[in-house]
Structures are given as structure tokens and as C-alpha cells.
Amino acid sequence: MHEWALAESVILTVSQIAEKEGLKEVRNVQLRLGELQQVDKKILKFALSQMRSGKLRNAKFTIRTVKAKFMCRSCNHKWFLREVKVKDEIRESIHFIPEVAYAYLRCPKCGSPDFEILRGRGLWIMGIKGVK
Amino acid sequence: MLDPRISIINKRLSNIDKIIVISSGKGGVGKSLIASTLALMLAQKGFKTGLFDLDFTSPTTHVVLGAKNIRPIEDKGIVPPEIHGIKYMSLIFYLGDQVSPLRGTDLSNAFLELLAITRWGNLDFLVIDMPPGISDLMLDVLKYIKKANFLIVTSPSKMAFETVRKLINLLKSLKAPITGVIENMKMDDSTYIKYEVESLGEKFLGEIHFDVKVEYALGNVSNLLETKFARELEIIMLRIK
Numbered sequence: 305m306h307e308w309a310l311a312e313s314v315i316l317t318v319s320q321i322a323e324k325e326g327l328k329e330v331r332n333v334q335l336r337l338g339e340l341q342q343v344d345k346k347i348l349k350f351a352l353s354q355m356r357s358g359k360l361r362n363a364k365f366t367i368r369t370v371k372a373k374f375m376c377r378s379c380n381h382k383w384f385l386r387e388v389k390v391k392d393e394i395r396e397s398i399h400f401i402p403e404v405a406y407a408y409l410r411c412p413k414c415g416s417p418d419f420e421i422l423r424g425r426g427l428w429i430m431g432i433k434g435v436k
Numbered sequence: 437m438l439d440p441r442i443s444i445i446n447k448r449l450s451n452i453d454k455i456i457v458i459s460s461g462k463g464g465v466g467k468s469l470i471a472s473t474l475a476l477m478l479a480q481k482g483f484k485t486g487l488f489d490l491d492f493t494s495p496t497t498h499v500v501l502g503a504k505n506i507r508p509i510e511d512k513g514i515v516p517p518e519i520h521g522i523k524y525m526s527l528i529f530y531l532g533d534q535v536s537p538l539r540g541t542d543l544s545n546a547f548l549e550l551l552a553i554t555r556w557g558n559l560d561f562l563v564i565d566m567p568p569g570i571s572d573l574m575l576d577v578l579k580y581i582k583k584a585n586f587l588i589v590t591s592p593s594k595m596a597f598e599t600v601r602k603l604i605n606l607l608k609s610l611k612a613p614i615t616g617v618i619e620n621m622k623m624d625d626s627t628y629i630k631y632e633v634e635s636l637g638e639k640f641l642g643e644i645h646f647d648v649k650v651e652y653a654l655g656n657v658s659n660l661l662e663t664k665f666a667r668e669l670e671i672i673m674l675r676i677k
Contacts, residue, residue, distance in 0.1 A: 306510065308512035309512055309513030309552065309553040309555075312512070313440040313441055313443060313444035314440045316440070316447065317438060317440040317442070317443040317444075318440075320443055336437075397530035400549075400553065401527065401550065402545070402549065403536070403538055403542045404527070404530045404546075406537055406538055407530075408534060417537050425545070426439070426441075426549075427440060428438065428440075429437070429438040429440055
């Protein structure tokens with residue numbers, strides 16, 4: 305599952321930050337998860353809970369999901385992922401590599417493939433709280 | 437705001453002994469053909485070999501390998517499928533016949549995503565096929581793949597070498613290791629490229645003559661490895677090992 309690879313990268317990054325900042329223990333990690341990748345939040349949380357150890361052994365992970373929003377560079381139309389129909393096999397490809405969206409999605413207004421992902425892409429670490 | 441993908445890249449590449457980046461800066465010089473054939477020959481010699489097609493907008497290594505009906509396996513990330521003994525990764529698995537019109541930031545994002553989730557495992561060699569151009573992906577390789585060794589391909593044309601010279605100068609200024617330069621599609625006995633490469637203080641690895649039979653061998657690796665092109669590349673490969 306892709307969620308495990310994402311969890312692994314979060315755990316590694318937070319561990320490195322905790323070491324660098326001299327934290328004895330990490331209490332809370334705030335994550336922002338883009339909707340575009342259709343990551344299963346429950347699996348991600350489970351993977352994080354299974355992989356946490358050392359300074360992260362008691363860490364809680366707060367995950368906020370952000371809706372995927374696009375803007376057409378040709379006609380400036382803005383739209384949300386939820387407004388367009390996407391086949392399951394395409395969703396699966398976007399799940400692994402979100403940029404595959406450019407191969408399959410088009411501006412619903414003018415049909416252009418030249419659009420921007422305004423928000424809702426990827427997984428980001430927004431904040432880390434811990435004890436020194 | 438931190439991107440967690442960055443930290444994991446070194447771990448994903450940690451069990452790869454040598455990374456060979458087939459680059460040129462110029463298009464149409466035979467990078468994909470050389471990358472694919474080199475990977476095939478390394479695998480045939482018993483080395484654990486991977487091939488990573490970084491030409492996200494115009495991938496073609498699957499055409500050389502005749503890669504059909506294979507997909508990466510999902511297992512705590514993605515595990516590249518094996519073809520002809522090579523662990524193979526390309527965006528083509530997710531694109532099919534669709535065009536992928538990506539701008540610079542999107543190319544970088546696709547690159548980081550694939551590096552972060554692809555589990556190559558233990559490899560003796562990872563061969564990377566670069567897209568043409570000295571732009572986003574070249575800068576990303578330089579930034580994120582610390583073990584990269586650059587194997588540069590040029591055609592005999594002064595037009596191609598004009599860009600190759602700039603790439604060599606860039607790599608030298610960044611102290612990035614250059615394995616050497618291959619002159620591909622040679623059609624006469626000109627020593628222009630050899631002279632220019634050696635004038636820059638770099639190793640001229642050898643020349644590969646234009647072989648009309650290569651086109652007919654694309655997709656059939658047995659036939660490809662029997663071409664004069666492959667035999668000449670093999671001689672060069674023995675020099676760079």
C-alpha cells in the first residue's frame with residue numbers, strides 16, 4: 305500500500321527534525337493531506353501508529369484533508385476534483401503519481417490540459433510539537 | 437511546512453551500488469536506446485540492474501524493451517516489475533497512451549514522488565534515462581541523487597556537441613562525476629567529438645556507428661543485442677565498469 309511508503313517518509317522526517325531540534329519526545333505531528341491522491345486516511349493513520357518508535361513512540365498524528373482544487377491556465381476557470389468524473393483505474397494511477405492527473409483530466413469548461421493544481425496535492429508536515 | 441518525501445529518497449537509493457545517469461542535454465542522440473541496452477547487458481552479465489525512465493513527457497525505454505502487460509507491485513510503496521532481468525520503472529505504467537503535458541514544477545513533483553515510493557531494493561547498477569534539456573529534471577538529479585555518475589551521449593553533430601559542452605561545463609562546475617562521453621550514430625571518420633571531449637579534460641569512451649538494423653530490433657531484445665550497435669556499446673561498457 306502506498307500509504308505505508310508515505311507513513312515511512314513522515315516518520316523518518318519527523319525523527320530527523322526531533323534529533324536536530326534536540327527533542328526528547330514528540331507529542332503531536334500535524335499533517336495536511338491533499339485529496340487528489342485519494343490516500344486512505346485510516347490506513348495512513350494505522351501505518352503511522354505501527355511505525356512510530358523511539359522519540360515518536362507516543363506521538364499523535366493529526367491529519368487534515370484539503371480538497372483538490374484546480375485552475376485552468378487557458379480560461380482561468382476554477383474547479384474541484386469532486387466536480388469531475390474520474391474512472392477508478394485513473395484514480396489509482398493518480399493515487400501513486402498525482403501528476404498523472406495532467407494526462408487524464410481536462411478543464412471542464414474549455415477542455416485544456418494546461419491547468420494548475422491550486423491545492424490538495426501531496427502530504428505535508430505542518431507542525432511538530434514535542435518536549436525538550 | 438515540510439515535504440516528507442525528501443528525507444526518504446536517500447534511504448530508497450541506499451542499497452544501490454552505482455547509479456549511471458545517461459544524459460546529453462540534446463534530444464535525438466540515442467540516450468534511451470543506450471540506457472536500455474546498457475541495462476540489458478549489465479543484467480545479462482549477472483549484475484542486479486534497474487532502469488529508471490525519467491523522460492516523463494516522452495518515455496520510450498518501454499519500446500526498446502518491448503515492455504507490455506507489466507505493472508509495478510504495490511507493497512508498502514511500489515516495487516518495480518522485472519523485464520529481461522531488469523527492475524524497470526517508468527511513468528508509462530500510469531500513462532498508457534495518454535500524453536503527459538507537464539510543466540517544470542510538476543516534473544519535479546513526479547520525480548520526487550517516484551523516488552520516494554519506489555522500492556528498488558539491492559542493485560549493483562541503476563541506469564537512469566534522462567530527458568533532453570538542461571532544466572528541471574537535470575537539476576533535480578543533481579540535487580537529490582548524490583551518487584549519480586553522468587554518462588554523456590552525443591551525436592557526431594556540432595549542433596549536439598554545442599549543448600553537450602554546456603552540460604559538461606555545468607557538471608564540472610558542480611563537481612559532479614562524469615564517467616565519460618559516447619559518440620553515437622557515427623557515420624564517418626571525423627575526430628571532432630573525440631578532440632573536443634579530450635580538450636575539455638573528459639574521457640572519450642568510444643564511438644558507436646549508425647546501425648540501420650537497430651530500428652528493426654526495437655522491442656525484441658535478442659535481436660537488439662545482436663546488432664553492431666550493441667556490440668560496440670558492449671566494448672564501451674567494458675571500459676566504464
